[in-house]
Amino acid sequence: MQFKSMIISNIEVSPGYFRMKMTAPPAAGSASPGQFIMVRVRDAIDPLLRRPFGIFDLGTFATAYTDCGTQTYFEILYRVVGKGTDMLSSLHQGDVLDILGPLGKGFLPGDPSGEKILVGGGVGLAPLYYLAKEMVKTSRVRLFAGGRTKEDILCITEFERLGVETYVSTDDGTLGASGLVTEVLEKHLTAGIADKTIFACGPFPMLKATAEIAGRHDIPCQVSLEAYMACGVGACLGCVTKGRNHSNETPDYRCVCKDGPVFDYRELRWD
Amino acid sequence: MQFKSMIISNIEVSPGYFRMKMTAPPAAGSASPGQFIMVRVRDAIDPLLRRPFGIFDLGTFATAYTDCGTQTYFEILYRVVGKGTDMLSSLHQGDVLDILGPLGKGFLPGDPSGEKILVGGGVGLAPLYYLAKEMVKTSRVRLFAGGRTKEDILCITEFERLGVETYVSTDDGTLGASGLVTEVLEKHLTAGIADKTIFACGPFPMLKATAEIAGRHDIPCQVSLEAYMACGVGACLGCVTKGRNHSNETPDYRCVCKDGPVFDYRELRWD
Amino acid sequence: MGKPDLSVEIAGIKLRNPVMTASGTFGYGKEFADYLDLERIGAIITKGLSLHPKAGNQTPRIVETPGGMLNAIGLQNVGIDAFIQEKLPFLRTVNTPVIVNLYGNTLEEYGELAEKLDKLPEVAGLEVNISCPNVKQGGIVFGTDPKAAYEVVSLVRQSTIKPLIVKLSPNVTNVVEMAHACVDAGADALSLINTLTGMAIDLQKRRPILANITGGLSGPAIKPVALRMVWQVAQAVEVPLIGIGGIMTATDALEFMLAGATAVQVGTANFLDPSAAQNIADGMEAYLEANGIADVKELIGALAT
Amino acid sequence: MGKPDLSVEIAGIKLRNPVMTASGTFGYGKEFADYLDLERIGAIITKGLSLHPKAGNQTPRIVETPGGMLNAIGLQNVGIDAFIQEKLPFLRTVNTPVIVNLYGNTLEEYGELAEKLDKLPEVAGLEVNISCPNVKQGGIVFGTDPKAAYEVVSLVRQSTIKPLIVKLSPNVTNVVEMAHACVDAGADALSLINTLTGMAIDLQKRRPILANITGGLSGPAIKPVALRMVWQVAQAVEVPLIGIGGIMTATDALEFMLAGATAVQVGTANFLDPSAAQNIADGMEAYLEANGIADVKELIGALAT
Ligand SMILES: Cc1cc2nc3c(=O)[nH]c(=O)nc-3n(C[C@H](O)[C@H](O)[C@H](O)COP(=O)(O)OP(=O)(O)OC[C@H]3O[C@@H](n4cnc5c(N)ncnc54)[C@H](O)[C@@H]3O)c2cc1C
Ligand SMILES: Cc1cc2nc3c(=O)[nH]c(=O)nc-3n(C[C@H](O)[C@H](O)[C@H](O)COP(=O)(O)OP(=O)(O)OC[C@H]3O[C@@H](n4cnc5c(N)ncnc54)[C@H](O)[C@@H]3O)c2cc1C
Ligand SMILES: Cc1cc2nc3c(=O)[nH]c(=O)nc-3n(C[C@H](O)[C@H](O)[C@H](O)COP(=O)(O)O)c2cc1C
Ligand SMILES: Cc1cc2nc3c(=O)[nH]c(=O)nc-3n(C[C@H](O)[C@H](O)[C@H](O)COP(=O)(O)O)c2cc1C
Ligand code: FES
């Protein structure tokens, strides 16, 4: 779907991290957690390509002073890292963006009776909030949130409000436990109940470490990848990642945009 | 001079025409009428080049709630014709622009005892307001303002408030006299006093017709030209116009940006 | 005045309007079916196909550059057989000409591929990509050497009776010479330009951004070069031209037609706006209507110089 | 750590930092004196000079394009004698090397010009623009034919003992071949790239926008092509290179150095920001400091591929 979206708010929630709330057509309400959108930051050629962002939250609100009933909205949580995100951060309420999405394949929640373990590194937390919001309805949900330093730990209160049990860690120990999020994860894994699933999003090394843990403990694990993208719809083949059976003779490339961004970790090659 | 300027206001004064008021450092207050500035519309590569605009007004105001005393400001009056001006028109109070200027050579007011005749076509009126504001202090000033249709006639009240006698004409007769501004000019020229100077700004055909009238009546005449510009400082040689003595063997090119934009019409070749 | 006529003909292929989608930027068509009406564009050009499936390059494969992008996909594709099995059935249901873009790693592969394609009724024509290295000849790019281009086009010409479009590389000193070589070898039409070779660097990592080091520059940045080449070639050859390079709007497309193109291809714009091709076609129609031009063909080569 | 060392040397010319201003974009230096400190940039390269004053092209001469601009100034310049009379006295007062960019309409003109310049102590070096047509040889561009380039560079080499920089055209199939020809002919250094030939069209008027029809594309749009060419040539020749093309920031400049350039030239950026050259030099210093790099020379060709 391609639609125009009006910014409702755009707020700095931690130094360099913004939360942007936008209107969406009702049909966008069917997006599943882990899907993403591509934003055309400006109607100009600088920046040229759309920027991909996970869906942080999605819902509807009652409109005021109108007869429209409810309005669908969604939110993204983004970090300012370059030109596009910098420009995004300077936009105001009422500005209009061109959006493509929801795109890709999201998380598969699986059997509600099991425990859901979310692992988020830095802004990788973004798609996990919408996932948690859906999953807390039926399942026990724990969140392991890691970051380099305390500024990289985002929206923990929001998760807690959902009833998610949260474990925070920072590399430099300025907030929560000191160390890597995957270390904390492994420590608390043994304590959990039997039927678990891991849902992870964050930098590649974190995902790799998480996949290793999942493999070692034989826990189902879904990871959400990032890749440089041009089209977002599986056409340009810019965003590919190697599938399990990939070799040069029998290429097994998967499009992060279309076959992902969420993959079962066993579907991918991690070397 | 190169400086950052904050937008004070940006108002549509007629459909497609905007007046933008901006802060300037005190030194910019020395700009003379007819000089121009070059605006970097965005800190991005689209649009790439700066856009040139005449100085419509310039002054100071007393600042409120501060100890700063007075603040220098200037105004431009611009028409939305393409990408750059379209983007300019969407800017808000508080947005900051990078400005180069004042640039070029302005109008030479000459002997204050003579009559000053301003001829403006469409948005070519822009630099004439600041000129009029200076000249009404000492001289009799008349303005001939022409446009295609009534929407192209701008800020006449402002000129009248200065005490300028105004003559309006439109090609389609929707405001003022019907016909070309140069026709109206010539009709009212004979009625004037002896010692006159013409100051003209507008589309090239209008300037050419004005130059012809000046030649025929032997009236001193200064014209302000437009040209595609890259540097604005006489370095790229992109904006040149042919000087009186130009030939391929003895090139006599003048930079509109540096030797102009205002020229004595006798200095130029009009073919 | 009725609706303006937007139809054009390229090498016998009738197009409802001059807007095609450029190879490699539109997948196999289906990827964009949700975003535009595939029956309102002129033709679909497939991703470049080879005889055998091709893995392509390592990632990163794309990077944004000022006003453009570099890609080094490495011509990843499913191969001709999988194309016939998996992609063609969908394309068959779309009432729009399908032109297959193809390339070979050797001279022979071009010939074999053309023969295979020749037998497919669903394929309206062939677009031969000669901007790729000849693996057998030390990697020299077919499309930068007039002799090599002549050879490969001649072979393809002998292998098919389908309309034959040859796609020119801009990375040459003399594009007109290349155009002549291809026309002499039997090309029915020429499309230009393919990407300009470029590079991007990550300062902090001190590495090229693309795994392949260099890549192909596309997008608005290259439009002036593309327009110039189309104009130059239009002065020199008689066959119809397809203009490609940085086309984002109907205005861009019409400029290419003034320069001498009979049709255009939209590439990178599909990424910015997946409905770009249709929007451009609609915009061309609107322009013709607003300016009282009955037939878009009036504009072909109508530049006054 | 003290201040990082930004000095570099090109063909015996010592530069306080690697940032020069590109020919044709910085006038004769004086035009920018109000906007930056001419003694904080590496070198000033003059507008291209010829033996006789040159009128240049009709207007329009410039037009903005996506992420770039086209110019067809037509090499307008005051001629070498007026340069010496009118422009050099000011440049003499500036403690920064002045490199004269020169071109000829014929082979002989290049030689004569080089001889004249050889006698001027204020001129630190020559940059030979070979991207111009040889009027006597049917207008074929010196810089797109290795033999013609070899000839013209050899002649200039014989006419001067000053440091000799040759500026390469990007409008070639094989820039490495051109680089070899120029080095073989005696070039002490190479600068690249000059502009890519392009075109812009006014749809409504159905005319080219530039009076000259085609023009040279410069600015950020061409940066990927320039980086690629610098990198290719750096692999092939031993002489120092000067990287040019779309440099807007210190990051851009340092990328060119990683690709193999010893120094850079800033062109179109001077129009966007008349203090660009100095800002870029300052930014390079800040980058080196922030990253604990003592000497900018460590970055030259330091790209890991
Ligand atoms: C499926 C997906 C979901 C994402 N979700 C989020 C999110 O919820 N919040 C968030 O802050 N970030 C998210 N990202 C990363 C985000 O897309 C990049 O940070 C952003 O594109 C950077 O743009 P820029 O212009 O600021 O940076 P620049 O570095 O200037 O961008 C240059 C180019 O590189 C691409 N690029 C740069 N970094 C990345 C990256 N990490 N991943 C992919 N492309 C990149 C840009 O898209 C652009 O094409 C996601 C990425 C993907 C692929
Ligand atoms: C000395 C001078 C003073 C000017 N003063 C005013 C003024 O006070 N008010 C006003 O509305 N306009 C003025 N103009 C014209 C104004 O500069 C152009 O309308 C503006 O640059 C158009 O930019 P754009 O991006 O909207 O148009 P586009 O057509 O998208 O611009 C593309 C390119 O063409 C150039 N260009 C387009 N039209 C003109 C033009 N008429 N003159 C010069 N360059 C042009 C642009 O600068 C840009 O580089 C002046 C021009 C000059 C040279
Ligand atoms: C991601 C990508 C993949 C491409 N793949 C091919 C290809 O397989 N075969 C081909 O001939 N051209 C290919 N091209 C070149 C385009 O078809 C087109 O010639 C070029 O992008 C210029 O047009 P544009 O500026 O509109 O994108 C590719 C371009 C891009 C951006
Ligand atoms: C307006 C203009 C005039 C130029 N004149 C010359 C010239 O006289 N001689 C020359 O060798 N290069 C000339 N150039 C090319 C530049 O020196 C430089 O090689 C080119 O612009 C690419 O760099 P950039 O992208 O930083 O502008 C000119 C470029 C521009 C934009
Ligand atoms: S981004 Fe184009 S295929 Fe995934």
Ligand code: FES
């Ligand atoms: S705009 Fe560059 S010389 Fe006038």
